[in-house]
Amino acid sequence: MKKLFSTFGFWKVTAVAIMLAGLYSTYVRFFQGLGASTNLSDTFPWGIWIGFDVLCGVGLAAGGFTLAAIVYIFNIKRFEPIIRPTILTAFLGYVLVIVGLMFDLGRPLQIWHAIIMWNPRSVMFEVAWCVMLYTTVLALEFSPVILEKFKMTRTIKMVKRISIPLIILGVLLSTLHQSSLGSLYLIVPEKMYPLWYSAYMPVFFYASAIAAGCAMVIFESFLSSRAFNRGLELNLLNEIARICVLMLGVYAVMKAVDLSDRKMLSLLTVSRFETYMYWFEVTVGVIIPFIMFTQHKIRKNTTGLFIGAVLVVAGFIMNRMNIAITGMEGWTSTTYIPSWTEFSITMMIVTMGFTAFYFIAKYFPVFVDDHEHEDVHKYSANVYSMHDDLRKVSSPV
Amino acid sequence: MLKKKAMLIDLTLCVGCNACQTACKEANHMPADEEKALSTTSYTALDEYDGVFVRRMCQHCDDPTCASVCPVGAFTKMPEGPVVYDVEKCIGCRYCMQACPFQVPRYEWSSTYPRIQKCIMCHERVSKGLPTACSEACPTGATKFGDRDDLLKEAYERLAAEPDKYVQKIYGEKEVGGTSILYISAVPFENLGFHTTLQTTPMPQLTWNALSKIPGVVTVGGTLLFGIWWITNRRQEVKEYEQKLHDTNHSHNGKN
Numbered sequence: 001m002k003k004l005f006s007t008f009g010f011w012k013v014t015a016v017a018i019m020l021a022g023l024y025s026t027y028v029r030f031f032q033g034l035g036a037s038t039n040l041s042d043t044f045p046w047g048i049w050i051g052f053d054v055l056c057g058v059g060l061a062a063g064g065f066t067l068a069a070i071v072y073i074f075n076i077k078r079f080e081p082i083i084r085p086t087i088l089t090a091f092l093g094y095v096l097v098i099v100g101l102m103f104d105l106g107r108p109l110q111i112w113h114a115i116i117m118w119n120p121r122s123v124m125f126e127v128a129w130c131v132m133l134y135t136t137v138l139a140l141e142f143s144p145v146i147l148e149k150f151k152m153t154r155t156i157k158m159v160k161r162i163s164i165p166l167i168i169l170g171v172l173l174s175t176l177h178q179s180s181l182g183s184l185y186l187i188v189p190e191k192m193y194p195l196w197y198s199a200y201m202p203v204f205f206y207a208s209a210i211a212a213g214c215a216m217v218i219f220e221s222f223l224s225s226r227a228f229n230r231g232l233e234l235n236l237l238n239e240i241a242r243i244c245v246l247m248l249g250v251y252a253v254m255k256a257v258d259l260s261d262r263k264m265l266s267l268l269t270v271s272r273f274e275t276y277m278y279w280f281e282v283t284v285g286v287i288i289p290f291i292m293f294t295q296h297k298i299r300k301n302t303t304g305l306f307i308g309a310v311l312v313v314a315g316f317i318m319n320r321m322n323i324a325i326t327g328m329e330g331w332t333s334t335t336y337i338p339s340w341t342e343f344s345i346t347m348m349i350v351t352m353g354f355t356a357f358y359f360i361a362k363y364f365p366v367f368v369d370d371h372e373h374e375d376v377h378k379y380s381a382n383v384y385s386m387h388d389d390l391r392k393v394s395s396p397v
Numbered sequence: 398m399l400k401k402k403a404m405l406i407d408l409t410l411c412v413g414c415n416a417c418q419t420a421c422k423e424a425n426h427m428p429a430d431e432e433k434a435l436s437t438t439s440y441t442a443l444d445e446y447d448g449v450f451v452r453r454m455c456q457h458c459d460d461p462t463c464a465s466v467c468p469v470g471a472f473t474k475m476p477e478g479p480v481v482y483d484v485e486k487c488i489g490c491r492y493c494m495q496a497c498p499f500q501v502p503r504y505e506w507s508s509t510y511p512r513i514q515k516c517i518m519c520h521e522r523v524s525k526g527l528p529t530a531c532s533e534a535c536p537t538g539a540t541k542f543g544d545r546d547d548l549l550k551e552a553y554e555r556l557a558a559e560p561d562k563y564v565q566k567i568y569g570e571k572e573v574g575g576t577s578i579l580y581i582s583a584v585p586f587e588n589l590g591f592h593t594t595l596q597t598t599p600m601p602q603l604t605w606n607a608l609s610k611i612p613g614v615v616t617v618g619g620t621l622l623f624g625i626w627w628i629t630n631r632r633q634e635v636k637e638y639e640q641k642l643h644d645t646n647h648s649h650n651g652k653n
Binding site: 032036042045074108110111113120125180190332 | 435462468469470487488489490492495496498500502503504506507508510511592594595600601603604605606607608611615618619622626630633
């Protein structure tokens with residue numbers, strides 16, 4: 001085993017193992033059905049493929065529209081060096097959401113029905129259309145990177161011409177889509193535990209997705225800087241962390257006001273499983289990273305930034321899983337623990353995401369070369385003289 | 398005008414003979430064995446609470462949650478009352494199961510091409526003017542088929558005739574905006590596994606509150622984003638122009 005790891009590298013061996021397990025589970029899923037491959041039931045019809053693959057996949061892709069708006073709508077061009085990897089992350093996120101849906105849908109080959117069979121009263125219908133349209137928008141937003149590689153300058157010019165309407169469309173679609181994932185759960189007022197159920201879930205989903213999207217930008221930059229031995233745009237990430245902490249603050253205040261408006265504050269001290277999970281989620285995902293990211297010292301420290309971002313992402317995932325699973329178990333008096341096949345398919349999808357990112361970033365100009373683009377050069381060279389830069393930059397957003 | 402049909406289920410009359418399930422299975426061509434709970438092969442089943450039998454089945458809501466949440470519109474509320482399911486449209490997202498306030502839809506989990514299964518209130522029979530199979534089979538009249546308005550009136554008369562016997566409530570009259578299945582009982586409904594805290598307005602209103610804001614978000618958001626882009630872009634252009642002017646002036650001065 002040790003020899004295996006040392007010859008091929010730990011991550012490669014792990015990735016291959018996950019893929020093999022995932023492929024077997026894929027076989028079980030499509031040849032024996034959802035019953036054989038999942039622990040779902042009539043009383044618990046939505047599991048981790050919805051809770052994690054869809055809710056988290058979409059939310060963690062929120063960095064894409066946030067950064068696109070900053071760079072192209074607000075014209076804050078200094079963020080340009082990190083826009084490409086962020087759009088790539090978002091695009092892969094959405095593609096993997098669709099892959100996840102193909103596993104979860106009982107009749108995946110009928111997925112196109114949503115295009116011609118309309119039901120505008122359905123939130124799921126809105127979600128379906130937003131996924132389709134926004135994935136297309138992301139593909140177009142990312143297309144210059146591919147076209148550049150093949151030197152298709154004329155096509156690039158065509159894409160660039162429609163870029164602003166495209167970006168605006170992308171921001172609108174994301175806004176609708178991020179919030180509509182919260183709207184999905186508006187229909188279960190009596191089933192979901194009241195710590196999570198609120199008429200404002202769409203707003204909470206939107207705000208928390210922006211915070212998590214920012215954290216993902218930091219997380220992804222950090223990992224790529226290690227994988228590709230490149231510099232880290234520390235001062236840019238510092239500012240992203242400031243947007244993140246702002247959104248976390250707004251989110252926390254809204255959640256608190258909502259709990260008190262609904263007279264549910266007392267639930268915070270009831271000794272129940274849901275209460276512990278709620279506090280766990282809020283402490284890990286909001287309170288600790290909020291305190292961390294308000295500290296200038298931590299924001300300018302690579303490890304501090306990374307840990308903070310990981311906490312925000314982890315807290316975000318916990319929130320979505322609590323809403324999709326913990327919050328729904330009590331009323332239905334079922335306990336849902338995903339089967340190993342469900343886990344392995346989710347892990348396979350995540351691995352596919354990391355692998356795809358690695359290869360696309362390796363073979364396409366995702367990270368623009370320092371010599372070609374002056375801004376990148378300027379920013380990665382000035383990593384350690386951040387104070388000057390910080391004084392110059394106006395506050396983000 | 399077509400009158401909306403319904404079924405009145407008087408729990409005090411039910412003896413638990415299970416004739417309703419037998420007739421249902423025959424009418425819907427399902428295996429004849431007796432089942433104690435709703436399943437993909439039983440659209441109706443009896444629950445027992447200390448000698449009181451309760452028929453479980455789709456409630457056929459007037460404004461059905463399942464019909465509103467289905468992304469492809471696979472559920473339809475027929476004008477006669479039944480809520481029917483079109484398997485040809487279904488993509489298998491199971492949002493109907495997640496959303497149904499009565500937890501009725503069942504799924505063919507073991508199939509690789511699964512369907513949702515639930516009572517369809519014998520809509521073919523009903524559209525021909527016939528009663529449902531279960532109500533026809535009921536030997537005691539515990540399940541009675543008829544026009545919803547008439548059945549409601551009759552239910553109120555029964556409650557009024559024996560106020561000491563009946564709980565003064567018709568379950569299904571107002572729940573989630575009204576359903577086509579109405580229950581009356583001598584035992585409080587909450588003791589019989591009924592959800593008595595359901596809202597009296599239709600559930601689809603909850604999601605509609607959010608969905609109806611989409612046009613506003615798109616128009617206001619779109620205008621706002623375009624406006625911000627226009628301003629920041631213009632600012633950039635002016636800045637670049639001034640820079641250019643500045644540079645040419647400089648080089649001009651330099652020459653002198």
